Amino acid sequence: MTDTANLAVEWPRAELRDQGGGSTARGRTYILSLVFSLGFAVLGARAVQIGLFRPVDEAGRAARAEAALPRADIVDRNGALLATSLTTYSLYADPKRVWDANETARALTTVFPDFDSADFIRRLRSGGRFVWVERRLTPRQRQAVWALGQPGLEFVEESRRVYPMGTLAGHAIGALNGEGSSISGIERALNDRLTTGDGATPVRLSLDARVQHVVEDELATTASAHRALGGAAVVMDTRTGEVLAAASWPFANPNAPGATKPHAQVNRVTNAVYEMGSTFKVFTVAIGLEDKVITPDKGYDATAPLRIGSETIHDFHGKNRVMSVREILTQSSNIGTARIARDVGRERMREFYTRLGLMERTGGELLEAGRPLVPARWSDIAAATVSYGHGIAVTPLSLTAGFAAVSNGGQYVRPTFIARNPDAPLPVTRRVLSEETSRTLVGLMRDVVTDGTGKRADADGFEVAGKTGTAEKVGPNGYDINRRVSSFAGVFPAHEPRYAVLVLLDEPKGSAATGGGATAGVTAAPAVSRIVSRSALLLGVRPAKTFAQFADEESPPQKAAMEAQ
Amino acid sequence: MITLKHVAGFAGLMVFAAALYWAKSEAQAVRESADALQHQVNEQRAAVRVLEAEATYQERLDRLEGAARGQLKLEPVPARAMATLADLDMIAPLPGAASGPAVAVSPPADATREIPPPAQVQP
Numbered sequence: 001m002t003d004t005a006n007l008a009v010e011w012p013r014a015e016l017r018d019q020g021g022g023s024t025a026r027g028r029t030y031i032l033s034l035v036f037s038l039g040f041a042v043l044g045a046r047a048v049q050i051g052l053f054r055p056v057d058e059a060g061r062a063a064r065a066e067a068a069l070p071r072a073d074i075v076d077r078n079g080a081l082l083a084t085s086l087t088t089y090s091l092y093a094d095p096k097r098v099w100d101a102n103e104t105a106r107a108l109t110t111v112f113p114d115f116d117s118a119d120f121i122r123r124l125r126s127g128g129r130f131v132w133v134e135r136r137l138t139p140r141q142r143q144a145v146w147a148l149g150q151p152g153l154e155f156v157e158e159s160r161r162v163y164p165m166g167t168l169a170g171h172a173i174g175a176l177n178g179e180g181s182s183i184s185g186i187e188r189a190l191n192d193r194l195t196t197g198d199g200a201t202p203v204r205l206s207l208d209a210r211v212q213h214v215v216e217d218e219l220a221t222t223a224s225a226h227r228a229l230g231g232a233a234v235v236m237d238t239r240t241g242e243v244l245a246a247a248s249w250p251f252a253n254p255n256a257p258g259a260t261k262p263h264a265q266v267n268r269v270t271n272a273v274y275e276m277g278s279t280f281k282v283f284t285v286a287i288g289l290e291d292k293v294i295t296p297d298k299g300y301d302a303t304a305p306l307r308i309g310s311e312t313i314h315d316f317h318g319k320n321r322v323m324s325v326r327e328i329l330t331q332s333s334n335i336g337t338a339r340i341a342r343d344v345g346r347e348r349m350r351e352f353y354t355r356l357g358l359m360e361r362t363g364g365e366l367l368e369a370g371r372p373l374v375p376a377r378w379s380d381i382a383a384a385t386v387s388y389g390h391g392i393a394v395t396p397l398s399l400t401a402g403f404a405a406v407s408n409g410g411q412y413v414r415p416t417f418i419a420r421n422p423d424a425p426l427p428v429t430r431r432v433l434s435e436e437t438s439r440t441l442v443g444l445m446r447d448v449v450t451d452g453t454g455k456r457a458d459a460d461g462f463e464v465a466g467k468t469g470t471a472e473k474v475g476p477n478g479y480d481i482n483r484r485v486s487s488f489a490g491v492f493p494a495h496e497p498r499y500a501v502l503v504l505l506d507e508p509k510g511s512a513a514t515g516g517g518a519t520a521g522v523t524a525a526p527a528v529s530r531i532v533s534r535s536a537l538l539l540g541v542r543p544a545k546t547f548a549q550f551a552d553e554e555s556p557p558q559k560a561a562m563e564a565q
Numbered sequence: 566m567i568t569l570k571h572v573a574g575f576a577g578l579m580v581f582a583a584a585l586y587w588a589k590s591e592a593q594a595v596r597e598s599a600d601a602l603q604h605q606v607n608e609q610r611a612a613v614r615v616l617e618a619e620a621t622y623q624e625r626l627d628r629l630e631g632a633a634r635g636q637l638k639l640e641p642v643p644a645r646a647m648a649t650l651a652d653l654d655m656i657a658p659l660p661g662a663a664s665g666p667a668v669a670v671s672p673p674a675d676a677t678r679e680i681p682p683p684a685q686v687q688p
Contacts, residue, residue, distance in 0.1 A: 051586045070614070081621040087611045139615075164621035200610070213626040461644030534641050543644035547652040550645035 277471030330452030461543030466490015
C-alpha cells in the first residue's frame with residue numbers, strides 16, 4: 001500500500017436533503033403548488049359564488065318596472081277617457097357626435113318649421129354632451145327625424161299627460177305642470193292613488209261627460225250672452241252626493257295649464273265664495289217648517305220695510321201687504337224671510353246652517369275648497385240678513401249640497417267627485433229635516449217655478465223646483481246695485497227630487513233679450529231650464545207628462561172637439 | 566388517504582353544484598324572457614293608450630254634437646216627443662179606425678220607448 005493509496009481524500013459528503021425546507025427544490029415545488037392550489041381554490045370559490053349565489057337585482061328590476069308604470073287614467077262614470085298618460089319621445093343632440101352642426105340644423109328645420117337653427121348651433125358649440133332639440137314629439141315627427149339619418153341625434157322616452165276631451169271638466173280634473181307634478185283638481189287631490197297603483201286601474205269619477213258637456217255648453221252660452229265675469233254650474237245626485245257635472249267658466253285647458261289666464265284658473269264651483277242671495281230663503285223656510293214655527297199658509301207682515309237696529313230691510317219686488325210663507329218664497333220677500341228667521345231664532349239658524357255644511361269647506365275631494373265667509377257673531381241683524389243670503393258667502397258646491405239635503409228627504413250627503421259603487425250602501429249622512437218637511441219644501445220650491453220668480457227655469461215635463469237668487473256684490477262703498485251675482489238653485493223632478501242643479505253668473509249684464517234686466521229669473525233660470533231639458537233624458541229621468549197630455553196642451557180646440565163627439 | 570367515499574362525495578358535490586347552476590341559469594333565462602314579454606306588454610299597452618286617446622279625441626262630444634246638428638240636422642229630443650206604445654194609436658191611427666184616446670192609458674213600465682218625432686229629423 002502506498003501512501004498515496006492510504007491517502008483517502010475525505011470528500012465532503014452531501015448532507016441529506018431537508019424534506020421540508022424551502023431552500024430545496026422539492027420544498028420550493030411544494031410551496032409553489034400550494035400557492036397555485038390556493039389561487040385556484042379562491043378562483044373556484046369565487047366562480048361558484050358568482051354562478052350560484054350572486055343575488056338577483058330584484059330592487060333594480062322593481063325600480064325599472066315601477067318607472068315603466070304610467071300614471072293611472074281618469075275616466076268618467078261611464079268609462080269615457082278624461083285623462084291618460086302617453087309615452088312620447090323627446091329629441092336631444094350629443095354635440096360630440098354631430099358631424100356638421102349646420103347640416104344637422106338645416107335637416108331639423110325640415111321636420112320642425114319653427115326650429116331656431118342659430119340658437120341650436122350656438123348651443124351645440126357651447127360644449128357639453130347634451131342639447132335638447134325638441135320635447136314630446138309626435139310619432140310622425142319621430143319617424144321623420146329618424147329618416148334624416150343625422151348622427152348625434154338621440155331620443156329619450158318621456159311620459160306626457162293628455163286630456164283628450166280638452167277643456168271638458170278641466171277644473172275638476174286638474175292638470176300637471178311641465179315637470180309632471182300635479183298642480184290642481186283630482187290630479188292633485190288623488191295624486192297618491194294615481195301614481196302608486198298598477199297603472200292599469202283607472203280612477204272613475206262621478207262626472208258624466210255627457211251631462212258635463214251640456215252644462216258647459218249652456219253655461220258658456222249664457223255667461224257670454226250676459227257678458228258675465230264668470231260663471232259656475234253644478235249637477236249633483238241628491239241621494240249619493242255624486243257630482244255629475246261641475247263647470248267653471250271661463251274654462252281651463254289642462255293640456256296647456258300655463259296658457260290658462262289666472263282669471264280662468266279659479267275653480268268657481270269649489271274655490272270661490274259668493275253671497276248667494278235669495279236662494280238661502282229656502283233654508284230659512286225649511287228650518288221654520290221643521291220647527292213648526294211656520295206653515296206654508298202662515299201670514300207675515302211685509303207692508304213696510306223691516307228695521308232691525310240701525311239697518312233696514314227692503315223687498316226688491318215689494319208687495320206691501322201681508323204675505324203667506326208660500327208667497328214669501330215665490331215672490332222672494334226679504335222682509336218676510338227676515339221675520340221668519342226672527343221667529344226661528346238666530347242660534348237655531350246657525351245650528352241648522354252648520355248641519356247643512358254651509359259653515360265648512362265643501363270641495364268634495366278637491367283641495368281647492370274655498371272657506372265660507374260667515375258672520376263672526378250671529379246678532380239679530382246678522383241672522384236676518386243671512387236668512388236671505390247676505391252676510392254669508394259660500395261656494396256654489398256648498399249651496400248645491402244644501403239644496404240636495406233639503407230635497408232628498410232631509411239627509412245631508414257630502415258631495416263627492418268619485419263614483420260610488422251602486423251596490424255599496426249609501427254613505428253615512430246626517431239628517432237635517434224630516435221627510436215630511438222636505439216634501440212640503442219641494443212643493444213650495446215648485447211653486448216658485450210655476451207661479452213665482454223662477455218661471456223660466458221650468459223644463460217641459462221635468463218639473464223643476466227651485467229658487468232664484470240675485471245678490472248685490474260688496475264694493476268699496478257697501479253693496480253695489482250694478483254688480484250682481486245671479487243664480488238659480490233647484491232640483492228635479494219635483495215629484496221625486498233626484499238631481500240638484502245650480503247655475504250662477506258673476507256680474508251678468510242685461511241685454512235686449514232680457515229687457516235690460518240681469519236678475520236670476522231672466523239670466524240663470526233659463527239656463528237651468530235648458531240644462532234640465534237636455535240632460536234629464538241622459539240621466540234616465542222620464543217626463544212627468546205623457547205624450548197625450550202634451551198633445552192636449554198643444555191643441556185644446558181639438559180636445560174640445562173630441563169631447564163634443 | 567383518499568378513499569372511494571371521498572371521491573364519491575366530491576363527485577356528488579360537483580353534480581349538485583352543476584344542477585344548482587343549471588337551475589339558476591334556467592331561472593335567469595325565464596326571468597329575462599318574462600322581462601322581455603313585460604316590455605312588449607308595456608309597449609302594446611302604450612299603443613292602446615294612444616289609440617284610446619285618439620278615439621276619445623275624435624269622438625269628443627262637441628264634435629259629435631256639431632256633426633249631428635250640422636250634417637244630419639238633428640236636434641235633441643224634447644220631452645214632449647217621448648211616446649209610449651200606448652200612444653201609437655194617437656200618433657198613427659189605423660186607416661178607418663176611430664181616433665185614439667185623448668188621454669193615454671198608462672203603459673207597463675217596460676213598454677216605454679222613445680219615438681223621435683218625424684219633425685225633428687230633416688233630410
